[in-house]
Amino acid sequence: MKKIRISLLFLLAISIISCDSVEDKKGRFLLKGNEKLDENDPRGALEFYQEALDLDSTYSDAWFNKAVAHLQLNQLDEAILDFSAAINYQPTYSEAYFQRGLTYLDNGEFYKAREDANWLQNNQPNEWKGFFLGGLVQEKLQNYDLALAAFGKALELNPENSDLIVNQATIFYYQKNYAKADSLLDMAKEINPMEPYLHNLESMIAFDRGNYQLALEAVEKAISLNTSQAYFYNNKGLYLLYLGQIEDGLEFINRSLKMDANNPYALRNKGIYYVLKGDKISALQYLQELYRDFPEMDLVAEYYEKAQKL
Numbered sequence: 001m002k003k004i005r006i007s008l009l010f011l012l013a014i015s016i017i018s019c020d021s022v023e024d025k026k027g028r029f030l031l032k033g034n035e036k037l038d039e040n041d042p043r044g045a046l047e048f049y050q051e052a053l054d055l056d057s058t059y060s061d062a063w064f065n066k067a068v069a070h071l072q073l074n075q076l077d078e079a080i081l082d083f084s085a086a087i088n089y090q091p092t093y094s095e096a097y098f099q100r101g102l103t104y105l106d107n108g109e110f111y112k113a114r115e116d117a118n119w120l121q122n123n124q125p126n127e128w129k130g131f132f133l134g135g136l137v138q139e140k141l142q143n144y145d146l147a148l149a150a151f152g153k154a155l156e157l158n159p160e161n162s163d164l165i166v167n168q169a170t171i172f173y174y175q176k177n178y179a180k181a182d183s184l185l186d187m188a189k190e191i192n193p194m195e196p197y198l199h200n201l202e203s204m205i206a207f208d209r210g211n212y213q214l215a216l217e218a219v220e221k222a223i224s225l226n227t228s229q230a231y232f233y234n235n236k237g238l239y240l241l242y243l244g245q246i247e248d249g250l251e252f253i254n255r256s257l258k259m260d261a262n263n264p265y266a267l268r269n270k271g272i273y274y275v276l277k278g279d280k281i282s283a284l285q286y287l288q289e290l291y292r293d294f295p296e297m298d299l300v301a302e303y304y305e306k307a308q309k310l
Helices: 021-038 042-055 060-072 076-089 094-106 110-123 129-140 144-157 162-174 178-191 196-208 212-225 230-242 246-259 264-277 280-293 300-309
Strands: none
Touching: 021 042, 021 060, 042 060, 060 076, 060 094, 076 094, 094 110, 094 129, 110 129, 129 144, 129 162, 144 162, 162 178, 162 196, 178 196, 196 212, 196 230, 212 230, 230 246, 230 264, 246 264, 264 280, 264 300, 280 300
8 A cells, every 4th residue: 555645844834924923932842843953853843843832822733843843753642632632723734634544544443534535525525635545544444446536536636746656556456456556556667667655566466476576576666765654664575485485584584573573464475484483483473363363364364274284
């Protein structure tokens, strides 16, 4: 799934400073907080945003920017609370609805994300973000036809957005319609060949087709374009396992788990590693619970059965 987390540093609210002394002070604190975020110091930014809020607790721009700082620290609950405060003091703050909706998705609160998507669609029907967010929600709920329709509407409103095409292709990948996914990825590549999620999806399709070397090359391209995605490293680890480079594969799977310890796909891949090593106890430690909780996940049943036979 490709979530377009709009480049938040460029969205940071910058208020117009008036002659009033309180306005002047809170505006300076806001700008200082933004500078800290630019310096990759979200904790320092939080202190300045709080200084601004101590002067004016209704300062919606400071609440929004404070939420952005929490996101950089992966503090999702805190970010949601701050986006909500921004909306409370500025009920038409559309970017706060959008970012809160994305954060709800990251936090597993899909129905709350759908409420934000509905608000955006109802209040800004000519903007793509509400339909994009709605498509992500339907994707999470596995309502794939509804997701395709929502992404399609977003694409109508923003036809040059390659990310939206990649999201459509991802749905067709889930449906095992590789030919349609390939066609869409070709379209996306014409718009933006440097889109990392495009190459990651290409790798997943190649893996499903049994072309593990091509899968590895594609995901390495994705990693070269974006080094921050845990599931890129997890995919590379899986492909290396299938290419017989199992210790190298484990290294990348573990790297992914350090970035996201709760990714069930990475836990599955670690179970696969132990099957390939012939370690029944360790393999079952990973695969038994996954088979119980995610029996439909690709490869889980296959390797759980193999682990039992070790």
